[in-house]
Amino acid sequence: MLNKRLLCIDAGSEYCPCYLAETGDCITCSILRGQDFCDCNWRGSCIYSEFVWNDYVKKNSRKFYSSKILKKESLGNEVYLLKIETTKTLARQLKQPGAYIFIRGEGLPQFFDVPMSIMQANEKEGYVYIVYKVLGTKTKRLNESDNILIRGPYWNGxxxxxxxxxxxxxxxxxxxxxxxxxxxxxxxxxxxxxxxxxxxxxxxxxxxxxxxxxxxxxxxxxxxxxxxxxxxxxxxxxxxxxxxxxxxxxxxxxxxxxxxxxxxxxxxxxxxxxxxxxSEICCGEGVCGACSAHLENEGSVKGCKTQIDIRELIKRRVNID
Ligand SMILES: Cc1cc2nc3c(=O)[nH]c(=O)nc-3n(C[C@H](O)[C@H](O)[C@H](O)COP(=O)(O)OP(=O)(O)OC[C@H]3O[C@@H](n4cnc5c(N)ncnc54)[C@H](O)[C@@H]3O)c2cc1C
Ligand code: FES
Incomplete structure (x- = not known):
């Protein structure tokens, strides 16, 4: 049987339980996956109880914010720095290593969302810095307006x-x-x-x-x-x-x-x-499957939400022996 003792980055956060609890696919809670034993490696909150207390529905998902780009700077070779206004709360949530947001130019549809790492977050003044390289369709259109849509916080970077x-x-x-x-x-x-x-x-x-x-x-x-x-x-x-x-x-x-x-x-x-x-991260919510990786012991794992052993992942992806 596949070992499903996996750590979901959102477990115990204000975004847990999520869609995966509703569909019986919770990364961490075996009860919510339909098994009759608890095997979650308790981490301070019971996802199953949270789900029951929330009337068997997920908590609110992350929202989009329209934000001002406070500064744009070309760093050469198609690399840009953006200083983006955020709420102070969001900036505080984005101070953790591995934090990232989805961004897209205002007016573009959701499939232009790109995950971008936070380089620096200032919770006192409410802004973050990101640096990105223009590669393809989505990043070519990031820089076109003075406003940007952002969705976050995400932490599994x-x-x-x-x-x-x-x-x-x-x-x-x-x-x-x-x-x-x-x-x-x-x-x-x-x-x-x-x-x-x-x-x-x-x-x-x-x-x-x-x-x-x-x-x-x-x-x-x-x-x-x-x-x-x-x-x-x-x-x-x-x-x-x-x-x-x-x-x-x-x-x-x-x-x-x-x-x-x-x-x-x-x-x-x-x-x-x-x-x-x-990983190629598209929804960031464990739903679309774009980020799935097949691991030897764990089976198919969603890289956007799951903490994966990098050695294990690289062995599968880049074929080390
Ligand atoms: C958690 C995370 C943090 C990231 N932080 C940064 C950052 O700080 N700065 C930066 O320049 N880039 C960052 N990236 C990569 C960035 O998201 C991709 O370069 C971007 O999505 C490319 O989109 P495109 O349409 O311009 O290029 P495409 O032509 O679609 O792709 C170009 C390359 O980017 C990869 N890519 C495409 N879509 C995605 C996606 N949704 N998620 C991840 N990779 C993708 C492709 O595999 C390909 O190798 C990050 C990616 C992740 C997952
Ligand atoms: S990016 Fe959609 S499931 Fe991970």
Missing amino acids: IYGLNNIKTLKNNNCLLIARGVAQAPTLLLINKIVKNNNITLILDKGKLEDNFILNYLSHKNIEIIFIDTMKYKEQEYIKEIMIDKKIDFVFSAGSDIFHKKIIELIDEIDPSINISATNN
Whole structure:
């Protein structure tokens, strides 16, 4: 039988129970999936009871907001920074590592929604920063008006969040390539006080490492590396050994994650790893199935809502052995 003990990122939040409870597909609650035993790894609230108390209907879903774009800046090579007005509450909810929103230009239909990581959120003034690269149809039309539709908060932009929550006095190596520097900043802000951070930046196809303009922390060692070069990958291994690294954050594509996992495994496979979520995310609500991944033990898993072991996922997607 498939192991269905999975952690849903929304479990216990104000958006739980969701549509999946109504359809008998809750990621976490076995009772709501029609089984006659409870197997949820209790995490502070009972989804089944919440569903019963809510008269067997889901809680309210996330809404769209029309927001002002307060600042647009071209960072070169078709990369843009947007400062977007939000409510103070939404900005506060978006301060967690892995936070992202859906955005689309005002006037466009919902299928133009794109998931975008939060780089920085200011809850006092009510705004967020995102940085995006223009790739195809949806991102080409993001920048056309002064207003933007946003939907959020969403939190599953990073796999391995438990490894981040437990960080204290750890030696952390964060490796960020290209536009994936954006979610890395949010993570740095969260862990910088209580951990030693070494940050490897690879600008990839960017003109510059834009994150540097937003890094005010003095106590981070920053190293610039072209992570695609064999010699420099050897240097990453040296850094892991010299600095006794016990946590790695990989921010880049799945191929990038694969390489970082291989480097870690050559040094010490017990080093904890978290990584950006590169699933193709469409609804973000566990409904459309665009993000589904087939895992060996868990079967088909919705990557937008489920915390997945990045090693397991990359093994399936990029074929590591
Ligand atoms: C949680 C999350 C956070 C992200 N944060 C950022 C960010 O901060 N900055 C940034 O530039 N990009 C980010 N992305 C990727 C961004 O959403 C895609 O680049 C964008 O959706 C591409 O759409 P398109 O129509 O312009 O391109 P397309 O031509 O449709 O696709 C170009 C590439 O983007 C991928 N893609 C297409 N649609 C999606 C989708 N719905 N979800 C994920 N990938 C998709 C495709 O697989 C393809 O590789 C993030 C994706 C996720 C899932
Ligand atoms: S994006 Fe729709 S189910 Fe995950």
